[in-house]
Amino acid sequence: MIKFFGIISALAVLSIAGGCAVPPKMYYWGDYSKSVYACRKDGTDEQLIKHKQVLETIIEESQQHNCRVPPGVYAELGYIYFRQNKNDDAIRFFDLEAKTYPEAGILMERLTQAAKAKGQEK
Amino acid sequence: MNRSRFVFCMSFLLLFSINACAPKMAMKGERFPLMYEEQPASILILPPMNESTAADAKDYYSTTIEEPLSFWGYYVFPYEVTTEILKMEGIYDAELLASTPLAKFREYFGADAVLFTTINKWDLAYLVLAATLTVSIDCELKSTKSDRILWKYNGTVVVDLSGGNTGGGLAGLIVKAIITAAASAAADYVPHAKVANYRALSSMPYGHYHDAHLKDQKQQFIDQTPQQ
Numbered sequence: 001m002i003k004f005f006g007i008i009s010a011l012a013v014l015s016i017a018g019g020c021a022v023p024p025k026m027y028y029w030g031d032y033s034k035s036v037y038a039c040r041k042d043g044t045d046e047q048l049i050k051h052k053q054v055l056e057t058i059i060e061e062s063q064q065h066n067c068r069v070p071p072g073v074y075a076e077l078g079y080i081y082f083r084q085n086k087n088d089d090a091i092r093f094f095d096l097e098a099k100t101y102p103e104a105g106i107l108m109e110r111l112t113q114a115a116k117a118k119g120q121e122k
Numbered sequence: 123m124n125r126s127r128f129v130f131c132m133s134f135l136l137l138f139s140i141n142a143c144a145p146k147m148a149m150k151g152e153r154f155p156l157m158y159e160e161q162p163a164s165i166l167i168l169p170p171m172n173e174s175t176a177a178d179a180k181d182y183y184s185t186t187i188e189e190p191l192s193f194w195g196y197y198v199f200p201y202e203v204t205t206e207i208l209k210m211e212g213i214y215d216a217e218l219l220a221s222t223p224l225a226k227f228r229e230y231f232g233a234d235a236v237l238f239t240t241i242n243k244w245d246l247a248y249l250v251l252a253a254t255l256t257v258s259i260d261c262e263l264k265s266t267k268s269d270r271i272l273w274k275y276n277g278t279v280v281v282d283l284s285g286g287n288t289g290g291g292l293a294g295l296i297v298k299a300i301i302t303a304a305a306s307a308a309a310d311y312v313p314h315a316k317v318a319n320y321r322a323l324s325s326m327p328y329g330h331y332h333d334a335h336l337k338d339q340k341q342q343f344i345d346q347t348p349q350q
Contacts, residue, residue: 026331034312056342072200072203103164104164107204
């Protein structure tokens with residue numbers, strides 16, 4: 001029985017690790033890792049725009065397949081807007097993260113306050 | 123008499139050698155009971171400490187750890203955002219991170235647990251027809267409520283970079299050699315780093331977004347932790 005579960009879980013891990021079998025079971029992460037890595041190595045605006053598109057694709061694909069958007073994706077997109085001084089967009093995405101994951105509440109509230117303060121400075 | 127003694131000795135030896143060779147198995151529930159007691163829901167990944175000779179190891183690790191942790195059923199704080207905040211707060215340095223009271227991470231981020239990682243080895247080996255990536259890491263998941271170590275991993279993962287068998291005799295071997303060379307030249311280790319992280323996490327009990335949450339106590343894993 002244990003062996004059986006072992007095999008099943010090994011298969012599950014394999015299917016996850018082996019790139020998304022359609023439709024995604026739990027989360028759709030798309031090209032996230034590669035894109036973040038590229039951003040670290042090449043901090044240009046061009047790379048950031050590409051990364052933003054990757055994040056937006058993750059959100060769209062997740063919604064299409066009725067999956068929860070993976071943890072942190074809304075927040076990261078919000079943070080990109082925050083740095084671009086698009087504070088209303090930032091707050092919208094921080095809010096989406098907190099609504100999807102209550103665990104993020106404290107941090108999202110902190111970031112929302114920061115975005116509001118920045119918005120008033122202008 | 124002599125013969126039976128010989129058989130006895132041999133069987134004893136055999137048993138001993140089997141014991142030494144067989145991987146040590148452990149059960150999640152017995153090995154990491156605090157994970158089931160505290161049931162952390164959210165994990166903050168701290169910037170890893172890199173003790174390996176590969177300068178890139180830190181970036182490879184940190185860009186490929188969120189995805190597997192999320193599939194394990196945990197809320198994972200966005201590393202790009204939290205690292206930026208830690209930098210602004212002036213606690214980016216590994217020593218400062220280690221000396222920061224864990225309760226601070228709870229207060230500031232709302233994290234139930236914090237993941238500390240040290241990368242000991244990140245070695246690429248090129249053989250004639252194959253390439254391997256050997257990753258050796260120490261991880262500790264610490265509770266921000268009780269300061270206790272909830273889960274840990276000390277181990278080595280070897281990932282084959284040359285991919286599957288291309289088959290077909292000598293021609294196949296040549297093709298494989300070319301593929302290996304091309305794979306190494308492209309230096310795209312992101313997928314391999316991810317595989318290493320998936321394997322390292324295999325002993326971690328599942329979090330509450332996973333169907334097997336609190337049902338995997340009896341699941342076995344190969345215990346790589348050295349005896350203490």
